[in-house]
Amino acid sequence: MKYISTRGQAPALNFEDAVLTGLASDGGLYVPETLPVFDTATIASWAGLSYQALAFEIIKPFVDGALSDAELKAIIEKAYASFRHDAIAPLVQTGHNEWILELFQGPTLAFKDFALQFLGHLLDHILAKRKQKVVVMGATSGDTGSAAIEGCSRCDNIDIFILHPHKRVSDVQRRQMTTVLAKNVHNIALEGNFDDCQNMVKASFADQSFLPEGRQLVAVNSINWARIMAQIVYYFYASLALGGPHRAVSFSVPTGNFGDIFAGYLASKMGLPIEQLIIATNANDILHRCISANDHSKQPLVHSLSPSMDIMVSSNFERLLFDLYDRDGAAITELMTQFKSGTMTLSAEAMVKARSLFSSYRLGDEEMLTVIQTVFERTGYLLDPHTAIGVQAARSNRSNQSTPVVCLATAHPAKFPEAVMKAGQGQEPALPHHMQDLFEREERYEVLANDIHAVQKFVATNTRK
Numbered sequence: 001m002k003y004i005s006t007r008g009q010a011p012a013l014n015f016e017d018a019v020l021t022g023l024a025s026d027g028g029l030y031v032p033e034t035l036p037v038f039d040t041a042t043i044a045s046w047a048g049l050s051y052q053a054l055a056f057e058i059i060k061p062f063v064d065g066a067l068s069d070a071e072l073k074a075i076i077e078k079a080y081a082s083f084r085h086d087a088i089a090p091l092v093q094t095g096h097n098e099w100i101l102e103l104f105q106g107p108t109l110a111f112k113d114f115a116l117q118f119l120g121h122l123l124d125h126i127l128a129k130r131k132q133k134v135v136v137m138g139a140t141s142g143d144t145g146s147a148a149i150e151g152c153s154r155c156d157n158i159d160i161f162i163l164h165p166h167k168r169v170s171d172v173q174r175r176q177m178t179t180v181l182a183k184n185v186h187n188i189a190l191e192g193n194f195d196d197c198q199n200m201v202k203a204s205f206a207d208q209s210f211l212p213e214g215r216q217l218v219a220v221n222s223i224n225w226a227r228i229m230a231q232i233v234y235y236f237y238a239s240l241a242l243g244g245p246h247r248a249v250s251f252s253v254p255t256g257n258f259g260d261i262f263a264g265y266l267a268s269k270m271g272l273p274i275e276q277l278i279i280a281t282n283a284n285d286i287l288h289r290c291i292s293a294n295d296h297s298k299q300p301l302v303h304s305l306s307p308s309m310d311i312m313v314s315s316n317f318e319r320l321l322f323d324l325y326d327r328d329g330a331a332i333t334e335l336m337t338q339f340k341s342g343t344m345t346l347s348a349e350a351m352v353k354a355r356s357l358f359s360s361y362r363l364g365d366e367e368m369l370t371v372i373q374t375v376f377e378r379t380g381y382l383l384d385p386h387t388a389i390g391v392q393a394a395r396s397n398r399s400n401q402s403t404p405v406v407c408l409a410t411a412h413p414a415k416f417p418e419a420v421m422k423a424g425q426g427q428e429p430a431l432p433h434h435m436q437d438l439f440e441r442e443e444r445y446e447v448l449a450n451d452i453h454a455v456q457k458f459v460a461t462n463t464r465k
């Protein structure tokens with residue numbers, strides 16, 4: 001299977017090179033040239049498989065022989081061994097045909113562990129085989145960073161640099177990153193917002209001449225195809241548990257960089273019956289404005305109580321646009337150039353296609369707190385702020401009460417005690433056992449100005465010889 005760029009100019013790559021390359025040389029994102037499509041009988045035959053066994057079936061066609069079956073199985077086993085629940089992604093019912101898919105049972109308590117545990121072991125395998133050392137550079141609004149550090153820090157062939165917006169992530173999120181004192185792990189608190197961090201990472205991929213000789217950058221953000229690929233699995237897993245593929249299921253997805261919901265879109269293209277994909281946003285609602293009113297204009301970034309979704313420029317939306325524009329790389333290049341100046345307008349045809357599967361919703365902080373409160377009062381279930389936005393989006397946008405709706409619980413509430421306390425839940429949600437001493441651990445991070453030269457100098461200086 002070949003991987004091609006959404007902008008049509010970069011060379012097509014095989015799986016291994018697509019994983020190591022991250023951003024394409026023309027500024028686009030890699031996507032598979034064709035998708036595997038599974039028929040109903042095949043999907044039905046997967047009912048009852050363990051999460052790991054299902055992951056093998058879904059990931060194997062994308063890997064396309066780059067790993068033997070035994071190697072792929074071993075990577076999957078290692079990736080999910082550290083999850084705290086045997087179901088890996090358990091479902092909990094919170095209403096009539098309404099389900100929460102708990103994606104926070106991994107080591108860093110967010111859905112990012114699903115892909116980053118996998119990617120960490122995959123990189124470990126590929127780099128050891130190639131005897132290659134790389135530099136990982138990633139941007140985080142709070143969750144990708146710790147999951148990437150947890151996934152990659154054990155790999156001696158990697159030096160990892162994570163940029164987070166200074167003072168804009170929760171204390172738990174920051175400490176999950178900055179208390180890892182391994183010599184190959186570096187945290188940069190950037191005096192800017194998440195979009196600044198992400199821009200800087202993308203610009204660094206475009207010109208890597210600042211790196212020491214012989215090193216290349218590898219992406220841990222969802223610009224890396226392997227991230228998206230691993231996230232497709234849980235859409236199939238949830239659907240199979242609720243009667244799929246003989247019954248359609250809808251999904252409500254708290255959305256920022258559009259990676260998670262894009263994985264759901266791919267699941268539907270691969271044959272999984274999905275009725276609705278609901279894009280749930282906070283006050284940084286560019287995707288909601290785009291789907292509801294074809295208004296894809298940048299607005300000043302708002303700091304919300306769901307900080308991981310404080311994102312204005314959603315990387316993976318470009319991957320969807322590529323499909324909406326019939327995979328025309330030139331059209332995407334033109335759109336993205338237009339967007340650089342602040343806004344872009346989608347064609348009427350693209351809007352019709354997008355709306356045939358996607359709907360959207362926006363929820364501000366105050367309403368989000370009410371959702372946490374009311375769901376807790378009725379069911380005893382404590383939502384994190386991001387998941388709460390997804391739950392309300394599901395309740396507001398569902399077109400069919402007889403279709404199960406699955407709300408993706410993207411983080412554990414203990415990562416956001418401030419918001420949960422504001423919702424009036426009395427006591428702070430407890431951190432799991434392995435994080436009990438998080439606030440006693442020593443921290444190490446560097447505060448840097450929002451200046452690409454300062455950041456690149458820091459990366460170059462701290463990359464091990």
Ligand SMILES: Cc1ncc(COP(=O)(O)O)c(C=O)c1O
Nearest residue numbers: 143255256257258259260308410
């Ligand atoms: C807790 C949480 N929920 C939702 C999101 C949004 O996911 P995506 O960026 O894949 O749209 C993120 C980060 O992006 C997150 O950390």
Ligand SMILES: N[C@@H](CCOP(=O)(O)O)C(=O)O
Nearest residue numbers: 140141142143144221222308
């Ligand atoms: N919410 C994310 C932002 C980065 O998204 P990614 O999926 O592209 O890594 C975070 O927590 O860092």
